[in-house]
Amino acid sequence: MWSLAELAHANGQTREELLAGASWDELRDRLARTEHGREFVVAWDRFMAEHGHHCRGELEFCNPRWSETPHYILGLVRNYLRSMPQVDVTEHRRRLISQREALVEQCRRRLRNPVKRLLFTWSLRRTCQLLIDRENWKDEVVRLLAAGRKFLLTLGERLSREGILSDRDDIFFLKLTEIESVAKRTEDVDVKQRIATRRADYEKNCSVTPPPVVIGRFDPDKYVAPPVDATTGVLNGIPVSPGVVTGRARVILRTDDHEHVKAGEILVAPFTDPAWTPYFLSAAAVVMDMGGVASHGAIIAREYGVPAVANVGPASKIIKTGQEICVDGDRGTVTILDQA
Numbered sequence: 544m545w546s547l548a549e550l551a552h553a554n555g556q557t558r559e560e561l562l563a564g565a566s567w568d569e570l571r572d573r574l575a576r577t578e579h580g581r582e583f584v585v586a587w588d589r590f591m592a593e594h595g596h597h598c599r600g601e602l603e604f605c606n607p608r609w610s611e612t613p614h615y616i617l618g619l620v621r622n623y624l625r626s627m628p629q630v631d632v633t634e635h636r637r638r639l640i641s642q643r644e645a646l647v648e649q650c651r652r653r654l655r656n657p658v659k660r661l662l663f664t665w666s667l668r669r670t671c672q673l674l675i676d677r678e679n680w681k682d683e684v685v686r687l688l689a690a691g692r693k694f695l696l697t698l699g700e701r702l703s704r705e706g707i708l709s710d711r712d713d714i715f716f717l718k719l720t721e722i723e724s725v726a727k728r729t730e731d732v733d734v735k736q737r738i739a740t741r742r743a744d745y746e747k748n749c750s751v752t753p754p755p756v757v758i759g760r761f762d763p764d765k766y767v768a769p770p771v772d773a774t775t776g777v778l779n780g781i782p783v784s785p786g787v788v789t790g791r792a793r794v795i796l797r798t799d800d801h802e803h804v805k806a807g808e809i810l811v812a813p814f815t816d817p818a819w820t821p822y823f824l825s826a827a828a829v830v831m832d833m834g835g836v837a838s839h840g841a842i843i844a845r846e847y848g849v850p851a852v853a854n855v856g857p858a859s860k861i862i863k864t865g866q867e868i869c870v871d872g873d874r875g876t877v878t879i880l881d882q883a
Contacts, residue, residue, distance in 0.1 A: 544616065544821055545632045548623035550586055554579040561621055567613040590616075596689035599798040599818035605715035607799070608689050615799060619821050622803040626825045629806035639848050695722075702726060709735055716741040752813070752832075752857075771857045776882070778855045778862075780830075782875035783841035786850030788828040789869045789880070792862045795822065802864075809870055813859045815840030823847050828870040830858050830877050844872075852877055 551557045557579050560570060574580030595610030609616055623630075647667065654660040699714035707725060708714060716738045717725060724730040751763045793808040798818045803825075804810050810826040812819060814833045820843050823829065827849070831840050834853035844851035850872030858877060862868060867881040 544590070544619055545623055545824055547583070547586055547590060548620045548627065549633070550583055551620065552624055552627055554583075556580070557583055558624060561617075562624060567617050570617070596686045597818060600816060601685045601818065602688065604688065604692050604695065605712065608692065610689075612799070618801065618803060622805070622825065626806035630825050632824050635848065639846075698722070698726065707734060708738070713738045713742075716745070755854075755856075771860050773861050775861065776879050778830075778858055778877040778879075780852040780855035780858075780875050780877065781835055782872050783834070783836050783838070783853045784829070784844035784849060784851035784872050786828070786848075786872045787869065788850050788872075789867065790827045792830075792864055792866045792868050793826075794859055794862060794864045796859060798822075809868055811859050811862050811868075812840075814838075815843070819843075823849055828872065830855055830862070830868075830870055832856060832859050 551561050556577060557574065560573050560580065563570075565573065571584060574584050591610050591613075596608050598606045598608045598612075600606045601608075623632075650663060651660055654663055695714050696711055699708060699711035702708040702714065702725070703711045707728065713735075714722065717734075721730065725734055748763050751766065752768055753761070754766065754768075788809065790807050790809045792811050793802065793804045794811045795802045795804070796813060804822045806825050807827050808825070809828045809830060810822050811830045812822075812832070815829070815831055816839055819840065823843055824847070829840060829844050829849055829851040831838070831851070831853040832855055834840050836853075838853060841851060841853055843849075850870055852870055852872055852875050855877055862877075862879060865881075866879060869876075869878040869880055871878070
């Protein structure tokens with residue numbers, strides 16, 4: 544996504560077209576009128592072909608993919624364009640690579656035993672390759688899920704036209720074993736009522752913040768969330784990426800809304816999964832309600848060199864967008880400096 548923004552930034556006309564605020568369909572037609580604009584469209588299509596199957600909660604069939612929501616990606620690219628005067632991701636990445644290579648060399652020098660040095664070199668290379676393989680395998684699994692989603696959406700569209708479903712997305716609230724009988728109209732129950740009940744349960748469960756510890760089977764109907772002390776000035780969590788940063792908070796509860804992290808702002812989120820990674824590029828620091836040292840957000844924060852604190856509890860409920868906060872990724876504290 545940053546490469547797309549860099550490509551747009553390289554040409555004044557393309558940059559202005561992207562920042563004009565048009566929808567992607569309108570923008571695509573405008574870009575097709577210039578040579579550089581057509582180059583950007585080709586790069587955009589290449590990005591969607593390679594990464595368009597991703598989204599928030601990408602193992603959920605019902606979540607729309609990036610390829611289905613180009614306006615969301617366009618919003619991120621526009622935010623990167625506006626952040627470029629303050630953020631240089633390419634240079635920052637070069638600096639992190641240089642630091643990593645220097646640290647690896649330092650480790651090798653400290654291992655005076657040649658056998659241990661050889662084992663360290665082999666283990667590091669092997670681990671790096673396995674991490675790449677793991678991500679590539681998961682990427683292909685998600686690509687297959689996205690293909691399955693297309694089939695289900697096509698069937699859902701047909702069933703909604705026939706009046707069997709109220710909306711094509713209703714198909715995601717049927718079990719796979721039920722879909723055939725519903726499509727053949729051999730299901731002897733009120734399908735729409737069943738879907739409405741399941742959708743209501745789903746939306747209710749999405750609103751529940753899980754407790755820190757679950758013993759036995761979790762019952763969301765019986766769970767009562769502890770009260771939130773909105774007057775607290777210091778929140779404690781787990782330090783997952785080192786560094787101390789002070790800045791304005793940007794609270795984002797879902798990755799599919801219209802909020803974006805501006806350069807220098809601190810991202811405050813209930814949790815993070817792979818779909819949250821684009822927000823890390825312009826964020827000065829990250830605060831997460833849930834997570835630990837091995838959670839996705841923690842790993843990406845360290846990889847990107849962004850200070851972060853996880854497992855902060857109700858941070859996204861207490862901190863408000865625009866408040867000045869201090870994130871201490873060394874001690875695991877988040878201090879609210881602006882109580883207004």
